[in-house]
Amino acid sequence: MAAKRSGAQSKRSQRISGTLQPTHAASDEPALSRERIVATAVELLDAQGLDGLTMRRLADRLGSGVMSLYWHVDNKEDVFDLALDSVLEYRGPTQTVESQDWRGDVVHVLEDWRTSMLRHPWSASLLPRRALGPNILGRLELLSKTLSRAGVADADLNVAIWSLWNYVMGATITRASFDLSDEDRAAAQQRLERLSGRYPAIERSHLLLDDDWDGAFRKGLDFLLDGLAPR
Amino acid sequence: MAAKRSGAQSKRSQRISGTLQPTHAASDEPALSRERIVATAVELLDAQGLDGLTMRRLADRLGSGVMSLYWHVDNKEDVFDLALDSVLEYRGPTQTVESQDWRGDVVHVLEDWRTSMLRHPWSASLLPRRALGPNILGRLELLSKTLSRAGVADADLNVAIWSLWNYVMGATITRASFDLSDEDRAAAQQRLERLSGRYPAIERSHLLLDDDWDGAFRKGLDFLLDGLAPR
């Protein structure tokens, strides 16, 4: 990873080191690299959302020409794949020492997954269309092992993994997309009421205003786990 | 809805009715309308996928100028919203006569939902980013009523709805995105094995090759329902 330099220092070093950075004389940016590109792409996505990521904007932010990116990266799809997988890197404990609470471990793995994605809401809507990168596979691997330890039989393992994956993805995607629009939800509820009578049930229960996403997530997850690995 | 006419008939009527369709003399297409635009957008999405929908291509297919679309439709986002909601129109029985099998009704509602979306795989990856149209609301309403009849208490209704929604969305999105790439999955499994050792658990269980999506869907759904509405 390139270290950050202060503006003053970089200006000086730029003036002095004309021969040291011959191909990069007009800029104070460190050299281009796959890592820098991906990190900057994530920044851009966080700041501007899915549509905000543009090869041209990305190059701008990196202080390089647009076409320079294509040396390090296949195309825009590739950038999406890399950004998504980088955001899903697992940083938690990969093997809690002698844990006895296997069910708690499963919950932790899944909640960490959800939390990671919610930190970058674009990742949720991106995931369904992208390839499985190494970090995603790593999380699936971890989930598989934890489920085995929790007592899920080998024959049921894939069903269990996919059920939980589906649930987590659905919950995360829903939450990420609905949470963006708080007053939209209020507006939606009002619209519901103006159509008075067409949707009486969900109007009465204030479905669109309900926002205990975390609670609902945990509750549904518990039900699933009860079925998958009876305690 | 504009009625379909045969080519011959429309050519004749075009020649005769110069004064009847004065603004549309040069084409044998019926007049533009919101409905036609949406229907054609769905065709285009089915044929070419998400990236295949272009205002220009859409206009081409409709035999009109690009800008004519904007009289009937706000912008491209609007087209996406309309196409998505149109695909989610519920056509099943809205009130089965005196059904006693309430749990079966819930399952039917959710499976019909999933089936509708899988008929148009782009809808799955589109949904998380779009507004709730009338047909989506209608399905939520139906689900809510069915759950009530199945014995879910009012206080638990929203949690139940969102849990099921999340599960169905996750399962559908996953299935729609993974199913597109059959030999990709085989390639992924091979890649796994070439990395031999990094992901032993999911390699051993052939997770990426497992494709009993429907079975997994039903199983997980049953577990959820067991928790939400004990029989």
Next chain:
DNA sequence: ACCTGAACACCGTTCAAGT
């Protein structure tokens, strides 16, 4: 090995104008 600008074939949408 790494970076670049010009050029191509596209986009969505504004606007002013037509009937």
Next chain:
DNA sequence: ACCTGAACACCGTTCAAGT
């Protein structure tokens, strides 16, 4: 009320060229 073409400000990517 409905449709249109020209024009604008963008896109992603190929290519041939630079160091």
